[in-house]
Amino acid sequence: xxxxxxxxxxxxxLLAAASLLLTLRRVPDPDDPEPxxxxxxxxxxWVRENAPTYKFDGMNLRISETRRRAPDEYDITxxxxxxQGGYGDRTGKFLAQVITPHVTEVSVYRVPETGAWEVKEAxxxxxxxxxxxxxxxxxxxxxxxxxxxxxxxxxxGQEDIIPSEREVPLINGIERSALEALLEGPDEEESAEGYTxxxxxxxxxxxxxxxxxxxxxxxxSRLEDGVAGSATVVAIRRQIEMTLTQFDTVERVEIAVEGxxxxxxxx
Numbered sequence: 001x002x003x004x005x006x007x008x009x010x011x012x013x014l015l016a017a018a019s020l021l022l023t024l025r026r027v028p029d030p031d032d033p034e035p036x037x038x039x040x041x042x043x044x045x046w047v048r049e050n051a052p053t054y055k056f057d058g059m060n061l062r063i064s065e066t067r068r069r070a071p072d073e074y075d076i077t078x079x080x081x082x083x084q085g086g087y088g089d090r091t092g093k094f095l096a097q098v099i100t101p102h103v104t105e106v107s108v109y110r111v112p113e114t115g116a117w118e119v120k121e122a123x124x125x126x127x128x129x130x131x132x133x134x135x136x137x138x139x140x141x142x143x144x145x146x147x148x149x150x151x152x153x154x155x156x157g158q159e160d161i162i163p164s165e166r167e168v169p170l171i172n173g174i175e176r177s178a179l180e181a182l183l184e185g186p187d188e189e190e191s192a193e194g195y196t197x198x199x200x201x202x203x204x205x206x207x208x209x210x211x212x213x214x215x216x217x218x219x220x221s222r223l224e225d226g227v228a229g230s231a232t233v234v235a236i237r238r239q240i241e242m243t244l245t246q247f248d249t250v251e252r253v254e255i256a257v258e259g260x261x262x263x264x265x266x267x
Contacts, residue, residue, distance in 0.1 A: 035071060035072055035074075036066060038110075038117060039074040039076065039108050039110075039117065040066060040074075040076060042108055042117040043063070043074075043076040043078065043106045043108050043119075044061060044063065044078070046106065046108075046122070047061060047078055047104060047122070047130070048061060050119075050130070050131075051104065051122060051130040052087075052088040052089045052130060053082065053088055053102060053124050053128060053130060054080055054082075054102075054130075055089070056082070056088070056089055056090055056091075057083040057084055057090075058080045058081070058082055058102075059080060059081055059082075059083065060079075060080055061078060061079075061080040062078065062080070063076060063077065063078055063079075064077045064078065064103075065077040069107075070109075072110035072112070073108070073109040073110075074107070074108055074109075075105065075106070075107050076105075076106045076107075076108065077103060077104070077105055077106075078103070078104045078105075078106060079101065079102065079103055079104075080101075080102055081100060082099070082100045082102060083097075083099060083100075084097055084098065084100065086100075087124060087125075087127070087128040087135070088128060088133060088134075088135075092172070102124050102125055103124070103125055104122060104123065104124045104125075104130060105121075105122070105123050105124075105126075106119060106121070107121045107122075119131060123136065143170045144167045144168065144169055144170065145167070145168060145170055145174050145177070146165055146166070146167055147165070147166060147168055147178040147181070147243075147246070148163035148164065148165055148166075148178075148242075148243070148246050149163065149164050149165075149166050149178065149182045150162070150163050150164075150182070150243045151163075151164055151185075151186055151190065151195040151196060151197050151239065152195070152196045152197055152198055152235055152239070153193075153194050153196070159231070159235070161235065161242055162195070163242075163246075164186070164190050164193075166187075166190075168180075168181045174247065175208075175210060175215065175244060175247050175249060176205065176208055178243055178246075178247075179205065179208070179240070179243060179244060180205065182197075182199070182239060182240070182243045183199060183203050183204075183205070185197045185199070197239065198232050198235035198236045198239060199223070199239060199240075200222050200223065200225055200226070202220075202222045203219055203220055203222045203223045204219065204220040204222070205217060205219060205220075206218045206219060206220055206259075207256075207259075210250060213249065213250060213251035213252065214250075214251070214252050214253075214254070215244050215249075215252070215253045215254070216253075216254045216256065217240070217244075217253065217254070217255060217256065218256040218257070218258065218259050219255070219256065219257055219258075220257075220258065221257055221258050223236070223257055223264075224257055224264055224265050224266075227265060227266075233265045233266070236265060237255065237265065240253060240255060241253045241255075
């Protein structure tokens with residue numbers, strides 16, 4: 001008798017466990033509004049806390065449309081405005097001060113094993129991947145300008161500083177963008193045309209300030225590493241000065257190395 005009772009108790013326990021498992025792993029009801037509410041709240045919170053474009057200067061985040069792919073999978077359209085142009089974390093970049101509207105498409109799903117919501121993808125304006133923090137292709141908001149970069153070229157057996165027209169991205173102002181392009185040296189096409197540079201590779205701009213027609217630029221110490229000969233020193237200075245003074249904002253240039261202006265670029 002005791003054996004029979006034991007079997008009955010074991011069967012009852014198995015039935016209870018099976019019933020609990022079915023409850024935990026039930027098939028979601030397509031008409032249940034709760035998953036959609038959870039999906040919306042999750043998408044809003046994720047964009048607020050994780051989307052670089054919104055985190056930088058976004059405001060007025062709101063949902064404009066929700067589409068269900070499956071009982072636990074949704075495509076949610078969110079809209080917001082940025083206080084400045086551009087996408088992602090734009091710290092240190094030259095930005096247009098203009099209210100910019102954005103549309104972010106977020107796909108979310110619920111993990112069956114844990115019940116937690118996850119983001120499958122999040123794309124703003126069809127061009128910026130908020131989950132990866134990068135553009136899908138080239139940055140469409142980036143503006144470019146034609147500038148002259150002054151390189152060294154041998155003409156009739158004599159070295160001279162000659163301009164090469166180049167299109168540069170306007171990231172931190174046209175003056176700095178041109179100078180940064182100069183420091184990168186001639187590109188493949190320019191090199192084929194005989195352009196060279198007296199400036200060492202790997203030179204960085206540490207600080208740059210333009211005020212009242214006066215540009216002060218401090219470079220890393222790499223600018224004067226191994227520099228020898230007055231012709232090289234003159235060429236370095238002329239390349240930098242001529243590249244900057246092509247702009248109406250710059251009349252004079254002061255060159256510094258690690259903040260020092262004395263005893264630098266000695267031949």
